[in-house]
Amino acid sequence: xxxxxxxxxxxxxxxxxxxxxxxxxxxxxxxxxxxxxxxxxxxxxxxxxxxxxxxxxxxxxxxxxxxxxxxxxxxxxxxxxxxxxxxxxxxxxxxxxxxxxxxxxxxxxxxxxxxxxxxxxxxxxxxxxxxxxxxxxxxxxxxxxxxxxxxxxxxxxxxxxxxxxxxxxxxxxxxxxxxxxxxxxxxxxxxxxxxxxxxxxxxxxxxxxxxxxxxxxxxxxxxxxxxxxxxxxxxxxxxxxxxxxxxxxxxxxxxxxxxxxxxxxxxxxxxxxxxxxxxxxxxxxxxxxxxxxxxxxxxxxxxxxxxxxxxxxxxxxxxxxxxxxxxxxxxxxxxxxxxxxxxxxxxxxxxxxxxxxxxxxxxxxxxxxxxxxxxxxxxxxxxxxxxxxxxx
Amino acid sequence: xxxxxxxxxxxxxxxxxxxxxxxxxxxxxxxxxxxxxxxxxxxxxxxxxxxxxxxxxxxxxxxxxxxxxxxxxxxxxxxxxxxxxxxxxxxxxxxxxxxxxxxxxxxxxxxxxxxxxxxxxxxxxxxxxxxxxxxxxxxxxxxxxxxxxxxxxxxxxxxxxxxxxxxxxxxxxxxxxxxxxxxxxxxxxxxxxxxxxxxxxxxxxxxxxxxxxxxxxxxxxxxxxxxxxxxxxxxxxxxxxxxxxxxxxxxxxxxxxxxxxxxxxxxxxxxxxxxxxxxxxxxxxxxxx
Numbered sequence: 294x295x296x297x298x299x300x301x302x303x304x305x306x307x308x309x310x311x312x313x314x315x316x317x318x319x320x321x322x323x324x325x326x327x328x329x330x331x332x333x334x335x336x337x338x339x340x341x342x343x344x345x346x347x348x349x350x351x352x353x354x355x356x357x358x359x360x361x362x363x364x365x366x367x368x369x370x371x372x373x374x375x376x377x378x379x380x381x382x383x384x385x386x387x388x389x390x391x392x393x394x395x396x397x398x399x400x401x402x403x404x405x406x407x408x409x410x411x412x413x414x415x416x417x418x419x420x421x422x423x424x425x426x427x428x429x430x431x432x433x434x435x436x437x438x439x440x441x442x443x444x445x446x447x448x449x450x451x452x453x454x455x456x457x458x459x460x461x462x463x464x465x466x467x468x469x470x471x472x473x474x475x476x477x478x479x480x481x482x483x484x485x486x487x488x489x490x491x492x493x494x495x496x497x498x499x500x501x502x503x504x505x506x507x508x509x510x511x512x513x514x515x516x517x518x519x520x521x522x523x524x525x526x527x528x529x530x531x532x533x534x535x536x537x538x539x540x541x542x543x544x545x546x547x548x549x550x551x552x553x554x555x556x557x558x559x560x561x562x563x564x565x566x567x568x569x570x571x572x573x574x575x576x577x578x579x580x581x582x583x584x585x586x587x588x589x590x591x592x593x594x595x596x597x598x599x600x601x602x603x604x605x606x607x608x609x610x611x612x613x614x615x616x617x618x619x620x621x622x623x624x625x626x627x628x629x630x631x632x633x634x635x636x637x638x639x640x641x642x643x644x645x646x647x648x649x650x651x652x653x654x655x656x657x658x659x660x661x662x663x664x665x666x667x668x669x670x671x672x673x674x675x676x677x678x679x680x681x682x683x684x685x
Numbered sequence: 686x687x688x689x690x691x692x693x694x695x696x697x698x699x700x701x702x703x704x705x706x707x708x709x710x711x712x713x714x715x716x717x718x719x720x721x722x723x724x725x726x727x728x729x730x731x732x733x734x735x736x737x738x739x740x741x742x743x744x745x746x747x748x749x750x751x752x753x754x755x756x757x758x759x760x761x762x763x764x765x766x767x768x769x770x771x772x773x774x775x776x777x778x779x780x781x782x783x784x785x786x787x788x789x790x791x792x793x794x795x796x797x798x799x800x801x802x803x804x805x806x807x808x809x810x811x812x813x814x815x816x817x818x819x820x821x822x823x824x825x826x827x828x829x830x831x832x833x834x835x836x837x838x839x840x841x842x843x844x845x846x847x848x849x850x851x852x853x854x855x856x857x858x859x860x861x862x863x864x865x866x867x868x869x870x871x872x873x874x875x876x877x878x879x880x881x882x883x884x885x886x887x888x889x890x891x892x893x894x895x896x897x898x899x900x901x902x903x904x905x906x907x908x909x910x911x912x913x914x915x916x917x918x919x920x921x922x923x924x925x926x927x928x929x930x931x932x933x934x935x936x937x938x939x940x941x942x943x944x945x946x947x948x949x950x951x952x953x954x955x956x957x958x959x960x961x962x963x964x965x966x967x968x969x970x971x972x973x974x
Binding site: 333334335337338491492493494499501502503505506508509523525526529530532533534535554557 | 688691692695699796800801802803805813814815822824826895896897898900902937938939940941942945946949
């Protein structure tokens with residue numbers, strides 16, 4: 294009798310232990326990725342593209358990697374850094390996410406940086422493009438681009454291709470200033486001259502007076518950086534003011550001719566030369582498949598934000614494969630360093646020292662292909678690192 | 686020299702646009718003494734209706750413009766009869782809270798229906814580009830704005846000053862009780878005026894899509910500009926806001942052209958200086974009610 298009671302007691306204990314183990318195993322079976330993106334507000338197209346691309350990737354590759362089920366939790370921060378911080382806190386504390394990712398604008402990425410450091414979880418930046426971001430936390434890795442990458446290249450290209458006098462028009466915030474400074478440094482070093490420099494306010498209703506000033510300065514080209522959403526308005530007013538007829542070209546990082554909006558900008562945009570990481574017209578087979586699948590699923594053309602999101606989730610998958618499903622943040626970030634893969638944009642890798650992206654930068658010209666406007670690539674600068682790090 | 690004239694032209698066009706957008710607010714705020722912060726929402730409604738008609742239904746731009754006016758006015762009259770009417774006698778704080786709420790609702794609604802990206806209206810080729818007049822670059826679209834808005838201003842001034850409706854409106858504003866005693870249907874006059882102001886905003890919204898850009902945040906982004914026009918111009922007549930709009934339009938454009946570093950602040954600096962000099966606005970009533 295005593296024996297039997299003892300047996301049942303052991304059995305209960307074993308059952309309880311089993312239950313605990315089972316729940317623990319279930320919790321460990323999922324990997325949560327907290328995606329903080331601007332889904333509303335002026336930057337909403339960025340958020341939409343990244344979310345779409347991640348959905349597409351998970352449809353194609355399945356939602357399990359290294360025996361773990363990947364779960365995406367999306368939070369909208371409307372590109373307001375305060376909201377980003379709250380969202381990151383909620384995701385880390387309540388949802389116990391293993392990664393935070395997304396970040397439409399630089400201030401948002403910076404707001405989350407101290408949280409990533411404290412919680413020791415990787416922050417995968419899929420959009421924001423200021424150089425300093427990856428220096429703000431050893432847990433930040435970036436799959437988008439930095440403005441230094443494209444701006445230095447277009448600066449070098451311009452002086453070599455007969456553009457001597459340039460007027461600049463850039464949005465007055467961190468990425469705009471990055472773009473301006475790196476362009477100027479390389480353009481002036483090559484013998485070019487900046488004849489006019491205008492910084493426009495970020496929330497700028499009317500480009501007209503600035504463009505008039507550009508026109509009167511009679512440069513060979515204008516160097517433009519405006520956030521992706523404003524490119525359409527800029528190009529429209531550029532044409533309205535007759536700058537295209539005055540022979541003033543537009544050059545710049547590719548944000549102004551984002552694939553997302555390019556096709557609606559009208560023929561004035563034809564001939565615009567930009568340096569950028571991605572064009573929907575990139576001639577690789579992988580990109581053709583990517584564009585076709587994206588168009589089929591969402592009805593629009595993928596832009597550089599979409600491809601950054603696609604590569605971001607790929608990096609998360611690869612890191613998990615490398616750690617064999619271990620979700621320790623420090624191991625994951627180590628696993629991400631030095632990753633190399635073929636992306637729809639071309640070959641890319643993660644610089645093991647800066648955790649920033651190394652990628653090809655293409656010089657492209659807007660042309661009409663089958664009745665649609667595309668950025669057609671005609672020159673490639675291979676494996677460009679970010680040149681904008683302050684700690685060298 | 687030609688640069689000055691081109692800037693002047695751009696400034697006038699910008700100012701005229703501000704006037705059409707804001708003069709409805711001058712009427713409701715100045716004449717009816719009602720603080721309507723949702724004014725920009727009517728402008729946005731007009732803009733989006735025009736955009737949908739032109740881009741999706743294939744209407745010609747000039748046919749869609751009057752419809753932007755009519756539909757914004759129709760929305761205005763419906764809201765006036767159902768909602769605004771109850772707030773005429775309430776305190777200004779209640780009116781502000783109510784209308785700012787309405788603004789946020791309109792922002793969210795448009796964001797939901799149309800998406801948050803910027804909308805452009807396809808213009809006929811005749812309105813695109815620029816031509817040279819004695820070396821001065823004249824934008825075709827901006828010229829059209831000046832013509833339309835100029836005609837509207839003259840018409841408005843005539844209606845207010847010369848017609849029977851104008852005198853009824855002025856009477857209803859000055860002393861509603863005496864006016865209704867004289868057989869003037871005051872609520873009807875107010876409703877009509879309100880709707881007309883909304884219609885003008887709608888037209889302004891449709892015209893401004895090309896220049897200011899049209900997105901769901903339009904009512905919030907430009908609310909400050911409308912309020913500046915009304916405070917600087919004073920709200921006792923149409924002339925005040927008109928001159929204020931021109932002044933601010935020209936000042937803004939010239940400021941951005943000549944001192945681009947200071948550009949965005951010029952308009953605010955002007956407002957502060959004018960309001961220190963004349964706290965009731967350029968044409969404010971000195972002995973306000």
